[in-house]
Amino acid sequence: MFSVFRDLIRYNIEFTIGVVLVGVIVAFSLLSFASPVDPTAIYTTIPDMPPSAEFWFGTNSRGQDLFWQLTFAFRNTLFFGLTVAVLSRIISITVGLTAGYLGGWTDRTLMFFNDIFVAIPIFPILILFYFVLRNNLDMMKLALIMACFGWPFDARLIRSVALGLKHREFTRHAVFAGMSPARIMYEEHLPYVMPIVFSTAMANMIWSIGLEVTLAVLGFTNINVPTVGTALYWANNHSAMVVGVWWWIVIPVVLIVMTFLGLFLLAVSMNEYIDPRSRLRRMGA
Amino acid sequence: MSAPPLLDVRDVSKVFTMGGVLSRKQIRAVNEVSFALSTETPEIFTIIGESGSGKTTLARMIFGSDVPTSGELKFEGRDIAARRGADRLAFMARVQPIFQNPFEAFNPLKRVDRYLASTARRFLNARTEAEMEGPMDEALHHVGLSLKEVKGRFPHELSGGQLQRTAIARALISQPSVIVADEPVSMVDASLRMAIVNLFKRLRDELGVTIIYITHDLATAYYISDRIIIMQKGHVVEMGPARPILEAPQHPYSQLLKRSVLSFDDAGRGLITRSGREEVDTSAEALVKGRLEPAEDGRLVRVG
Amino acid sequence: MADDILTVEGLKAYYQMNYFGVEREVRAVDDVTMRVMANEIYGIAGESSSGKTSFIKVLAAAIRPPFRIVDGRVTYRFNGKPIDVAHAGEDEIAKIRWKHLSYIMQGSMSVLNPVRRVRSTFEDFAFRPMGLKRDAFWEAVEAHLARLHLEPGVLRAYPHELSGGMRQRVTIALATVCRPEFIIADEPTTALDVVVQKDVLAMIREVQQALGSSVVFVTHDMSVHANVTDRLAIVYAGRIVEEAPTRTIFTAARHPYTRHLVASLPRIGDTSPKPSLEGRPPSLAEPPAGCRFHPRCPIAVERCRREVPVLEERPGGHRVACFRADEALPAEKILNVEEPLS
Numbered sequence: 001m002f003s004v005f006r007d008l009i010r011y012n013i014e015f016t017i018g019v020v021l022v023g024v025i026v027a028f029s030l031l032s033f034a035s036p037v038d039p040t041a042i043y044t045t046i047p048d049m050p051p052s053a054e055f056w057f058g059t060n061s062r063g064q065d066l067f068w069q070l071t072f073a074f075r076n077t078l079f080f081g082l083t084v085a086v087l088s089r090i091i092s093i094t095v096g097l098t099a100g101y102l103g104g105w106t107d108r109t110l111m112f113f114n115d116i117f118v119a120i121p122i123f124p125i126l127i128l129f130y131f132v133l134r135n136n137l138d139m140m141k142l143a144l145i146m147a148c149f150g151w152p153f154d155a156r157l158i159r160s161v162a163l164g165l166k167h168r169e170f171t172r173h174a175v176f177a178g179m180s181p182a183r184i185m186y187e188e189h190l191p192y193v194m195p196i197v198f199s200t201a202m203a204n205m206i207w208s209i210g211l212e213v214t215l216a217v218l219g220f221t222n223i224n225v226p227t228v229g230t231a232l233y234w235a236n237n238h239s240a241m242v243v244g245v246w247w248w249i250v251i252p253v254v255l256i257v258m259t260f261l262g263l264f265l266l267a268v269s270m271n272e273y274i275d276p277r278s279r280l281r282r283m284g285a
Numbered sequence: 286m287s288a289p290p291l292l293d294v295r296d297v298s299k300v301f302t303m304g305g306v307l308s309r310k311q312i313r314a315v316n317e318v319s320f321a322l323s324t325e326t327p328e329i330f331t332i333i334g335e336s337g338s339g340k341t342t343l344a345r346m347i348f349g350s351d352v353p354t355s356g357e358l359k360f361e362g363r364d365i366a367a368r369r370g371a372d373r374l375a376f377m378a379r380v381q382p383i384f385q386n387p388f389e390a391f392n393p394l395k396r397v398d399r400y401l402a403s404t405a406r407r408f409l410n411a412r413t414e415a416e417m418e419g420p421m422d423e424a425l426h427h428v429g430l431s432l433k434e435v436k437g438r439f440p441h442e443l444s445g446g447q448l449q450r451t452a453i454a455r456a457l458i459s460q461p462s463v464i465v466a467d468e469p470v471s472m473v474d475a476s477l478r479m480a481i482v483n484l485f486k487r488l489r490d491e492l493g494v495t496i497i498y499i500t501h502d503l504a505t506a507y508y509i510s511d512r513i514i515i516m517q518k519g520h521v522v523e524m525g526p527a528r529p530i531l532e533a534p535q536h537p538y539s540q541l542l543k544r545s546v547l548s549f550d551d552a553g554r555g556l557i558t559r560s561g562r563e564e565v566d567t568s569a570e571a572l573v574k575g576r577l578e579p580a581e582d583g584r585l586v587r588v589g
Numbered sequence: 590m591a592d593d594i595l596t597v598e599g600l601k602a603y604y605q606m607n608y609f610g611v612e613r614e615v616r617a618v619d620d621v622t623m624r625v626m627a628n629e630i631y632g633i634a635g636e637s638s639s640g641k642t643s644f645i646k647v648l649a650a651a652i653r654p655p656f657r658i659v660d661g662r663v664t665y666r667f668n669g670k671p672i673d674v675a676h677a678g679e680d681e682i683a684k685i686r687w688k689h690l691s692y693i694m695q696g697s698m699s700v701l702n703p704v705r706r707v708r709s710t711f712e713d714f715a716f717r718p719m720g721l722k723r724d725a726f727w728e729a730v731e732a733h734l735a736r737l738h739l740e741p742g743v744l745r746a747y748p749h750e751l752s753g754g755m756r757q758r759v760t761i762a763l764a765t766v767c768r769p770e771f772i773i774a775d776e777p778t779t780a781l782d783v784v785v786q787k788d789v790l791a792m793i794r795e796v797q798q799a800l801g802s803s804v805v806f807v808t809h810d811m812s813v814h815a816n817v818t819d820r821l822a823i824v825y826a827g828r829i830v831e832e833a834p835t836r837t838i839f840t841a842a843r844h845p846y847t848r849h850l851v852a853s854l855p856r857i858g859d860t861s862p863k864p865s866l867e868g869r870p871p872s873l874a875e876p877p878a879g880c881r882f883h884p885r886c887p888i889a890v891e892r893c894r895r896e897v898p899v900l901e902e903r904p905g906g907h908r909v910a911c912f913r914a915d916e917a918l919p920a921e922k923i924l925n926v927e928e929p930l931s
């Protein structure tokens with residue numbers, strides 16, 4: 001495992017940049033565990049201070065140190081994006097591979113549900129959940145709900161790949177080597193859909209984090225939980241740009257762009273590791 | 286009543302529907318094929334025929350990957366298509382396939398030895414690494430390879446012949462009673478081809494394995510087979526003891542087949558000519574109308 | 590020479606792998622020198638994993654790491670213009686591919702995309718090089734398919750809906766539809782029945798003669814070589830050990846390996862045990878020193894273990910790499926008849 005990592009770093013510049021970017025953001029969010037302040041407390045320090053040696057990211061109009069505030073915001077947001085991506089990937093891989101490999105009525109049933117989920121509009125549903133659950137709507141529940149809506153397109157994509165793989169001779173060979181359908185799906189076919197899984201996981205994280213920010217800015221989430229979205233909600237609430245507290249908006253936006261870029265580069269270079277042929281090509285070149 | 290035959294193929298047909306909603310086309314890949322293999326006398330049963338004549342389709346039905354459109358296939362008296370779950374697994378250990386294209390038979394993203402290991406684990410109940418590697422190595426030795434050469438290699442690192450030998454070794458691991466080999470030697474060179482064909486012979490004589498040998502190579506078919514069927518467009522045109530049929534084929538298509546075998550007499554003169562198959566009536570109508578009639582040496586020939 | 594269309598000089602191409610800690614070098618093509626003239630069919634025969642496919646991957650300029658050209662030149666001459674594909678850029682090669690140089694790969698499924706119909710593959714590869722109007726293009730394609738005994742219906746099929754032999758013919762059609770000057774074919778007829786095989790070989794021969802093109806034809810099937818090739822090279826462990834007009838190979842071979850190969854051919858009506866070579870094909874990662882055939886050679890002498898025999902020119906365009914090629918040795922000495930390997 002370690003040597004794989006070392007080789008990727010050595011041969012793959014995208015991977016290295018991705019690791020650095022994501023590493024910086026993750027390290028930053030981990031600092032939240034060492035935070036001297038409570039992220040939910042307000043007016044703990046002088047408000048509206050620009051970035052300085054004392055307050056690296058400045059302070060906001062609610063009297064919070066933005067540096068520590070944002071460590072919590074990023075921890076929550078990353079965790080949220082990751083949860084949605086992982087959960088929805090699990091659903092889409094299971095549904096896609098099963099439908100593609102087993103075919104027949106299993107396929108028809110699964111694709112029927114797939115189409116229903118595609119047809120349901122997600123935004124009103126999320127707002128509906130917000131009104132029903134109100135303060136019970138924590139990050140985990142929101143992630144679960146979004147995961148339930150984030151899989152159908154990708155499942156269909158995975159199914160189309162699995163459908164092609166089903167007719168390949170090696171699949172039949174695997175059956176006669178005694179491999180169970182589950183093993184064939186998860187060991188023989190999964191590597192073929194991994195590039196799709198990784199790239200859609202990226203799109204999915206951008207989608208879920210973006211949606212969370214939108215909801216939060218509009219006030220349809222629990223605004224007391226610090227996330228990138230709620231940070232922007234409060235900034236907007238205090239008209240940060242108008243009163244000249246630009247750092248309250250610019251810093252979180254720069255950091256979130258870094259996150260997206262880093263994750264994107266990682267996903268691209270992971271694809272290469274998964275496909276041994278392109279991996280060899282790069283190392284040979 | 287005597288014991289049921291090992292494999293009983295009765296009036297088996299397979300029809301494929303191809304194309305979209307607008308232009309449907311039916312392909313009769315296999316047409317009313319019947320034969321039986323006995324338990325007592327293991328044999329090498331060869332299927333020869335035109336390409337596209339349904340040999341692979343027939344083989345797929347025999348090892349249960351496809352169900353016939355009509356007719357029935359029984360293994361030891363029991364319907365193959367009806368076997369499910371553990372019962373199906375037990376059937377698979379007894380009837381193992383070898384596929385046509387060694388480049389396609391292994392997942393390009395996975396190491397080849399996992400197929401061998403999986404076979405040993407599932408069919409021999411091997412638990413530890415050592416328990417699995419014993420039979421794997423032995424099977425590989427049968428085909429002139431060793432575990433050392435194969436272990437940890439990806440398919441693209443092996444040549445076509447090496448891959449095919451590995452595939453044959455894999456089928457041998459579960460000690461099957463029937464091996465369905467779909468063009469197992471078309472990718473290997475002459476001396477290795479003879480070695481594999483001789484291996485089939487030994488498997489039959491020493492282990493009592495019946496081999497259904499699908500091939501285009503009349504010379505090796507002559508060399509090892511006990512019985513033979515010749516197929517054209519899904520129909521059996523001639524069937525019976527191998528040597529008399531290959532020495533003196535009676536159906537026009539069988540005769541054409543024998544005529545088309547390349548000879549060495551004019552080596553290097555570049556005199557190759559067309560097979561002249563246009564002169565032989567190869568239309569589907571003639572075949573559908575015909576019937577298999579007994580002829581000399583205990584063979585059946587399609588007439589009509 | 591003027592009518593050489595391809596010259597290969599001192600070609601060495603190895604698989605060099607150094608990944609995840611393990612180093613491995615497979616010398617699949619080791620010091621090969623040969624040429625192919627205009628208007629001839631040049632055959633390459635040899636046992637499995639002797640490097641036939643590797644060699645013609647170089648000829649077809651289809652090499653991918655870890656496969657690498659270590660040394661040597663591969664020069665084509667199309668319209669009098671030389672191009673060294675061993676060192677040419679990707680875009681220069683793209684210009685000659687399909688139109689001048691086409692490659693029928695071993696294992697036909699790899700060029701056909703399993704989730705697309707055959708029709709789209711033809712469109713992708715052949716439409717632009719042919720430079721025809723759409724209707725005329727499909728007409729030409731269908732006419733060409735008919736020559737290979739394929740119905741136009743195969744265009745509508747997915748690859749898995751065709752039989753092995755049909756797929757094989759589809760790839761041959763794909764490679765020959767643009768009527769290239771140089772055709773490289775790797776085991777193109779192994780999945781075909783003997784009737785169709787004969788017709789396909791005759792077709793390749795006809796196309797070759799009509800266009801005056803050259804063909805490099807790789808197969809382990811000696812009967813195919815006997816019937817289509819003009820000259821034949823026998824490859825053993827990455828090297829050419831004998832090269833001669835095809836007739837000479839079958840009637841007057843000098844190398845013990847070739848003599849063995851010719852003698853081991855099975856024929857209908859013959860059930861006598863066939864000679865088989867003892868031992869295994871050598872590993873190309875650690876090839877034997879000296880003559881690579883020496884561990885299996887029944888007439889090897891001390892010198893064979895130490896020195897590498899060079900491919901020496903003899904009269905009649907015959908080249909042999911064996912120290913004992915000039916001695917008159919009876920067949921029994923060379924072929925030890927016994928039960929083949931277990």
Ligand SMILES: Nc1ncnc2c1ncn2[C@@H]1O[C@H](COP(=O)(O)OP(=O)(O)OP(=O)(O)O)[C@@H](O)[C@H]1O
Pocket residue numbers: 301302303312313314334335336337338339340341342343749750751752753754755780781782
């Ligand atoms: N899944 C499928 N869908 C539609 N048609 C099919 C399918 N599989 C096979 N066929 C058709 O059935 C016929 C018989 O094919 P099959 O593969 O059995 O031939 P074969 O005798 O094995 O030929 P070959 O010697 O070339 O391998 C062909 O016309 C083929 O196109």
Ligand SMILES: Nc1ncnc2c1ncn2[C@@H]1O[C@H](COP(=O)(O)OP(=O)(O)OP(=O)(O)O)[C@@H](O)[C@H]1O
Pocket residue numbers: 441442443444445446447472604615617635636637638639640641642643644655656695809873
């Ligand atoms: N991508 C690769 N990486 C490493 N080794 C390889 C690779 N491809 C081929 N080899 C090795 O190179 C050698 C020559 O293989 P090649 O495919 O050229 O043989 P071949 O003569 O075409 O055999 P066949 O008749 O079986 O197709 C073999 O030992 C094979 O294992």
Ligand code: SF4
Pocket residue numbers: 844845846880881882883884886887888889890893898910911912913914
């Ligand atoms: S050089 Fe020696 S070992 Fe090589 S083929 Fe000739 S006699 Fe045999």
Ligand SMILES: [Mg+2]
Pocket residue numbers: 340341342385467752753754
């Ligand atoms: Mg077939």
Ligand SMILES: [Mg+2]
Pocket residue numbers: 444445641642643695775
């Ligand atoms: Mg090859």
